[in-house]
Amino acid sequence: MKVGIIRCQQTEDMCPGNTDFKAAAAGKMAFEESGPAEVVGFVSCVGCPGKRAVPRVKLMVDRGAEAIVFASCISKGNPIGVACPHFATMREAIVKKVGDEIQIIDWTH
Numbered sequence: 001m002k003v004g005i006i007r008c009q010q011t012e013d014m015c016p017g018n019t020d021f022k023a024a025a026a027g028k029m030a031f032e033e034s035g036p037a038e039v040v041g042f043v044s045c046v047g048c049p050g051k052r053a054v055p056r057v058k059l060m061v062d063r064g065a066e067a068i069v070f071a072s073c074i075s076k077g078n079p080i081g082v083a084c085p086h087f088a089t090m091r092e093a094i095v096k097k098v099g100d101e102i103q104i105i106d107w108t109h
């Protein structure tokens with residue numbers, strides 16, 4: 001499966017996303033069900049409140065992503081325990097934009 005990962009801009013300076021890539025390639029953690037995944041895009045939300053994540057996600061879908069994955073920095077607050085306060089709103093806007101055929105995975109590891 002080809003996936004596009006969206007990440008929190010606020011954590012880019014404390015995490016290069018290596019565990020996301022490892023989990024996707026190995027089909028582990030959030031990718032257990034889908035199996036090994038190829039990451040076709042890895043982009044940030046462009047900062048609070050995450051509005052610009054919507055066109056960025058659409059672009060990843062247009063370029064072949066079959067599923068959109070929210071990195072755990074957004075949904076779980078990795079690595080410092082501060083989850084995104086805009087996650088639910090951002091997720092809803094993204095689902096509305098890309099439609100139901102695109103699978104959404106809410107975490108990475």
Ligand code: SF4
Binds near residue numbers: 011046047086
């Ligand atoms: S909107 Fe959420 S994911 Fe984006 S920078 Fe702000 S806290 Fe991070």
